[in-house]
Amino acid sequence: MIWTTEHITPEPDLYSYVQARKPETSPTPESRMIAIMGGGPKGMYALNHFVNQTRLDPTTKHYQVLWFNQDERFACGPNYDIHQPNYLLINYCIGHVHAFHPAYRDIENQRSFVDWLTAVKIVDTVIEPTDFASRALVGHYLQWVAAETIRNLPSNVHVELIPRPVITMTYKDTQVAIETKTKTWEVDSVLLTTGHCYQNSPLIEHTEIPTAMYKRAPYPVSQFATIPPQAQVGIIGIGLTFIDIALALTEGRGGTFEQGTYHRSGKEPVIYPFSRSSLPILCRGAQYQEQRPLYILTESQFKKWMRQSAKIDFLKEILPLIEEEVQLAYYTVAFDVTDLETIRNMIAHIPVSERFMLNNLLRPALNNEEEIIQYIRTNIDEAYKGEEKSPLMAAAAVWSRICSQIAEVYRTVGFTGASQQQLDQYYFSAFNRVSYGPPIANMEKIYALAKAGILRFMAFQNPVISWHSDEQLFSLRDANGKEKQLDILIDARIARPALEKRNAVLYDNLLQKGSIHAYENEGYSPGSLSIDKRGKCTTMESLPVYCYGSNTEGVFFDNDTLSRTKNDTACYWVQETLRQM
Structure with missing residues (x-):
């Protein structure tokens, strides 16, 4: 089942709801000013963090939260725009969608996407966690979560939604001045959640090309x-x-x-x-059921890497084990055998030229249109079988199983500069192509x-x-x-942080001012600004100025996700903001 906005009675959009709502109290002149820059899901998660932490640790201080976005699509952002067509779908089953943080389950009205949809749907169809949904419908859920957060604000917290793009910030010793084209605000704390402010560099440098073409x-x-x-x-x-x-x-x-x-x-x-x-x-079926254990890339193996003091060479230390794990996953299903030594012995009897290798997964040889179309058909048939019955799908699922652990190693121990560059610029997209496809x-x-x-x-x-x-x-x-x-x-490319290409107005202005500088790892600059392991900007250390989401990629890994807990730097921003104030 694919759920869409036709299956619910939509509520007013979040911005309209907030504008129509009359808060019981108003901010005081002594209110501490806090800015969240970026109105997508990550910005909403940060607001939710801040509100819940002030509820857990009450204070008489007043806070004015300025929530900036480039338009009125607060909480959903462009990816989950509630006005987009219903044929645009999320690429994972709805049982995985949960926009609340488990730390606050006892103090707020938490509902997963499945729980929310069960409450608001206007059809009798039973909801299954393995169903899919339109991105617009998920956007309505995200806006409901934001509305719940704003509806239950403590009396000393006020939120203002500002649908104007921020042009620049000016760093001072005690505050940051935030500028749009029409106004300037001075704030005490800033969180940058600007996931979709980047532009692709043009592939053709011809200014006379008509924009319509x-x-x-x-x-x-x-x-x-x-x-x-x-x-x-x-x-x-x-x-x-x-x-x-x-x-x-x-x-x-x-x-x-x-x-x-x-x-x-x-x-x-x-x-x-x-x-x-x-x-x-590659497409995939609903990956929600219990998955078979891994043989090589186990929890103990990742703990071993996490204990290392020196940076890890991804190409030499991790990639060979991924290749072995992918091969084992493929033949575990192909041979219908689970014993590790038995599988290895059976693989050893296959001529090397005939074995399924990582290259077969990542770089299949497709030389013409007919072969590409047949490849798509084969993938669809295999996806219907699922990873329990399809060797190809079992091999493709390995990356999704280990990606969060890879991200943790990436953030904490780190990879050598040369191997990080290979991971960022080739292997990340290659593995995503086979592991995070559409329904x-x-x-x-x-x-x-x-x-x-x-x-x-x-x-x-x-x-x-x-x-x-x-x-x-x-x-x-x-x-x-x-x-x-x-x-x-x-x-159709999705632009990523690239300071050297000057592909975002805000960050380019900050770079030209010297307010930020590029992150570098052993001569490799991934394009993001320099932040520490908690997401704090290293050039503005006296104030809580943090990054959260896609703008941290290069220091963090794989942040374009709805997860509330993966690479959650917003919690550190909230902690320092409240501690300083």
Whole structure:
């Protein structure tokens, strides 16, 4: 079952609710000023932390929390925008969605997404934790959690929602001045949760390309409504975002899917997705049940790494064990054997050239469109079997099983600079491609679009993009000389922190002022600002100025998640803020 906003009666959006709400008390002139910069889920989690900590440790001091966001989509952010189409889905089953922190279960009205949906749904269908949901519906849940937090504020805490992007901050000894285009606020504490303020660097440096022909951001998908039917549209990236765009250009234009077949509306363009590898993402079934134990990458092995004093070489010390674990997972299912030595002996009798290796998972050889489409079909069939019956799915699930432990090693012990660069720039996306894919229903749609000839997979490797101003066309050429002309180009990559590329106005302004500097690990600069292991900005040590979420990547690992507990630097920000005040 896929749950959408059609299955509930939506409440007013959070910003409208807060504007209409009349708080019982007002902030005092002596209120300490606190800023949360970024209004997505991480900003909401931080607000919830702060409110609950003031309830656990009551004080007579008054606090004014200024919650900034670039628009009015507070709590949901762009990823979970409540106004986006219902065909845009989350890529994990709903049983995993829980926006409350377990530390506060005794002092607030906590509901998981399943509990909330059970209470608000207007249909009789039974909810299963293995169901999926639209991102818009999850956005309504996140806004409900925020509304519950604001509805139960202590009398000495006041919250103001400010839908204006912050341009810069000026650091002083005792306060920070926060500036938007229209106003300046002086605050005593700042948390930066700016996960989606970054822009992709343009792949073509031509200022004369019409904006209607070069879409440099994937969201909102409503921006693609002006693309004419039959246009030749190239999409940079073949991940989750590509799927959203493909559905917006087909299902979003009136096309329908029925029993594995796509029925055209006549308004579709022809879509040509590509990337550096041009490998499509793997889908997955509902991963909610008890999972089989790992053989090599056990809890004791990670504890051993955590006790090390020297940085770890990811490529030499961890990657070989991941490769062995992936191979064992594959053959455990293929042979239907669980004894470790038995599996190893059976693998040893397979010729090396015929063994399933990590490269088979991460870099399958797909040389043409037919092979790519067959790869998608095979993956769908394997995903239906699940990791208990499919060797491929068992191998793909290894990364999702160990990712949180890898993140803990990354944050605490750390990796050598050269190996961290390889992990950040290649292995992270390669493992995510096979382990964190879309639900099966969405990949079946991609397969149907490919069979209908609307999606055309070109199998280009490391293609080069050019703009021809005379013809008003893009051309795509790969290393083997294959070429394709395109009318429109859409960049479906999700931008990450990149200080050296100046891809975020706020952080670029802070860098130019010298208020922040780039984090560096043995000569490798991942693009994030320098913070310590608790998320505190190292250049503003006298004040609580912290980062939380995607802006910490490079010091922390894999933060683009709804988890309340993974890399939770907001708790440290709250602790220092209340201690100083």
